Amino acid sequence: MDTSNSAVSGRRTFAIISHPDAGKTTLTEKFLLFGGAIQVAGAVKSNKIRKTATSDFLDIEKQRGISVATSVMSFRYRDLQVNLLDTPGHKDFAEDTYRTLTAVDSVILVVDCVNGVEPQTEKLMEVCRMRKTPVIIFINKLDREGQNPFDLLDEIEQKLNIKVRPMSWPISMGFTFKGVYNLHKKGLYMFDPGKKVTEADLLPIESLEDPLLDEKAGKHAAQLREDVHLVDGVYGGFDKEEYLNADAAPVFFGSALNNFGIKDMLDTFVEIAPPPGSREAQERIVQPDEKPFTGFIFKIHANIDPRHRDRIAFVRVCSGKFRRGKMYHHTRLGKALRFNNPYSFLAREKNVVDEALPGDVIGLYDTGNFKIGDTLTEGEHLQFKGIPRFSPEIFREVVNADPMKSKQLDKGTAQLTDEGVAQLFTHPMGSKKIIGTVGELQFEVIQHRLLNEYGASCKFVPLNVYKACWITSDNADKLDEFTRFKMHQIVYDKDGHLVYLADNSWMLDQMIKNNPEIEFHFTSESL
Numbered sequence: 001m002d003t004s005n006s007a008v009s010g011r012r013t014f015a016i017i018s019h020p021d022a023g024k025t026t027l028t029e030k031f032l033l034f035g036g037a038i039q040v041a042g043a044v045k046s047n048k049i050r051k052t053a054t055s056d057f058l059d060i061e062k063q064r065g066i067s068v069a070t071s072v073m074s075f076r077y078r079d080l081q082v083n084l085l086d087t088p089g090h091k092d093f094a095e096d097t098y099r100t101l102t103a104v105d106s107v108i109l110v111v112d113c114v115n116g117v118e119p120q121t122e123k124l125m126e127v128c129r130m131r132k133t134p135v136i137i138f139i140n141k142l143d144r145e146g147q148n149p150f151d152l153l154d155e156i157e158q159k160l161n162i163k164v165r166p167m168s169w170p171i172s173m174g175f176t177f178k179g180v181y182n183l184h185k186k187g188l189y190m191f192d193p194g195k196k197v198t199e200a201d202l203l204p205i206e207s208l209e210d211p212l213l214d215e216k217a218g219k220h221a222a223q224l225r226e227d228v229h230l231v232d233g234v235y236g237g238f239d240k241e242e243y244l245n246a247d248a249a250p251v252f253f254g255s256a257l258n259n260f261g262i263k264d265m266l267d268t269f270v271e272i273a274p275p276p277g278s279r280e281a282q283e284r285i286v287q288p289d290e291k292p293f294t295g296f297i298f299k300i301h302a303n304i305d306p307r308h309r310d311r312i313a314f315v316r317v318c319s320g321k322f323r324r325g326k327m328y329h330h331t332r333l334g335k336a337l338r339f340n341n342p343y344s345f346l347a348r349e350k351n352v353v354d355e356a357l358p359g360d361v362i363g364l365y366d367t368g369n370f371k372i373g374d375t376l377t378e379g380e381h382l383q384f385k386g387i388p389r390f391s392p393e394i395f396r397e398v399v400n401a402d403p404m405k406s407k408q409l410d411k412g413t414a415q416l417t418d419e420g421v422a423q424l425f426t427h428p429m430g431s432k433k434i435i436g437t438v439g440e441l442q443f444e445v446i447q448h449r450l451l452n453e454y455g456a457s458c459k460f461v462p463l464n465v466y467k468a469c470w471i472t473s474d475n476a477d478k479l480d481e482f483t484r485f486k487m488h489q490i491v492y493d494k495d496g497h498l499v500y501l502a503d504n505s506w507m508l509d510q511m512i513k514n515n516p517e518i519e520f521h522f523t524s525e526s527l
């Protein structure tokens with residue numbers, strides 16, 4: 001395998017994010033078809049977790065298992081190696097998505113033209129903004145009657161707090177959807193709903209006055225002329241630097257289901273999306289073209305076979321070359337580890353890989369050595385930064401339901417929270433354990449897995465907690481005073497950081513106002 005700069009610069013690692021049902025799975029599949037990674041439509045299983053009235057826990061785990069196989073999908077497109085990292089479709093697993101976003105170099109955001117910007121999209125974009133991840137936006141389902149494109153772009157700018165730069169513009173929508181005008185290539189892509197696999201060719205037009213436009217778009221030509229005139233006046237032109245700095249997002253319109261607008265976007269994506277970049281560790285900044293291997297764990301997935309407690313830890317390679325069977329240094333444990341069967345993933349196939357380069361993601365079998373955020377090197381002591389934890393939204397106390405199995409319960413909760421299924425907080429006094437999650441579903445998954453994998457049973461007692469904030473201060477006395485004053489609401493996270501559990505938003509606002517010397521953090525990233 002080539003280790004030269006060109007091998008690094010020839011890689012694009014990205015994720016597709018969306019609100020559930022906006023069309024992420026459909027778009028993924030079309031990308032894989034273009035990349036030749038799959039031959040038939042329907043080969044990519046949705047990783048959506050469907051919770052029906054009869055859904056049992058095993059079902060949830062099985063459905064989650066499907067997403068292991070599609071965790072990373074790699075394909076070649078126009079001489080580039082493209083790595084597409086999958087993100088869970090269910091909102092209760094949003095933390096998984098946040099972490100996956102730390103392992104990509106750019107993002108494609110899918111917005112449904114009927115529903116517009118939905119709450120989950122806002123949160124995901126917040127993470128992209130925090131990390132300055134470049135974003136391309138795909139407005140999907142133009143074959144349906146959606147909102148006016150100007151209104152949609154307004155909503156995106158306001159709610160997602162990013163400037164938009166339309167690259168194409170739709171000619172009508174819904175039943176009368178005719179296609180798009182590519183503002184940069186100055187040509188038309190006409191929509192033919194019958195044509196499912198290859199995208200129609202660009203029809204160049206001299207100018208918007210070209211009679212070909214009237215011929216192709218009929219009575220919608222006048223509207224397009226008016227719209228494009230307005231677009232030119234309202235939005236600035238595309239500037240690659242603005243995109244790379246995450247200040248502006250290029251926008252495409254299309255229909256994933258009809259394979260329309262996808263190739264145009266993919267061609268632009270491979271031209272503008274950034275290759276693997278440098279990465280900040282606590283000690284220094286690591287460049288992708290450094291020779292020694294470095295990488296970090298951003299996701300841990302339990303195997304679905306309950307007889308084995310093996311897990312798969314996903315590593316993003318940051319520099320150098322990872323080699324199968326070589327000894328690597330686990331920096332947190334100070335331990336040497338060898339991986340004989342690292343995996344790469346392609347659609348539903350799992351293959352053993354011999355080598356991996358910056359931007360690649362490999363799956364390592366883990367028997368309990370890894371935590372989210374762990375760093376692997378060839379010996380250097382490094383700890384990559386930036387695997388944030390977010391303030392959870394639902395809190396419950398874990399109560400042991402089987403006193404004979406308290407050790408198992410402790411071990412199970414510790415390991416499951418290392419995997420990032422949920423966050424664990426402990427009271428400084430006594431052994432009260434609190435689990436915080438972003439969704440209800442995790443509690444069911446935890447309860448089920450504790451019983452099946454660790455033989456421990458527990459109950460969850462709901463707690464009246466609104467938010468958990470990490471607290472720090474430059475003034476140690478003030479921090480000490482605050483933690484004593486709020487003793488019953490102070491807990492430690494797994495890394496021993498102090499956390500304040502606020503009952504409600506009013507109380508939290510009061511605390512922030514009345515304690516100017518204490519900093520309240522809503523993600524662990526700034527600690």
Ligand code: G4P
Nearest residue numbers: 018020021022023024025026046089140141255256257258
């Ligand atoms: P997700 O991964 O973001 O959750 O969305 P997914 O691709 O599963 O798409 C959600 C639904 O929207 C699917 O329909 C899919 O067929 C449909 N869809 C995706 N792109 C388009 C589009 O361009 N136009 C239209 N009209 N629909 C689109 P479903 O009925 O929920 O699922 P299925 O039975 O078709 O798989």
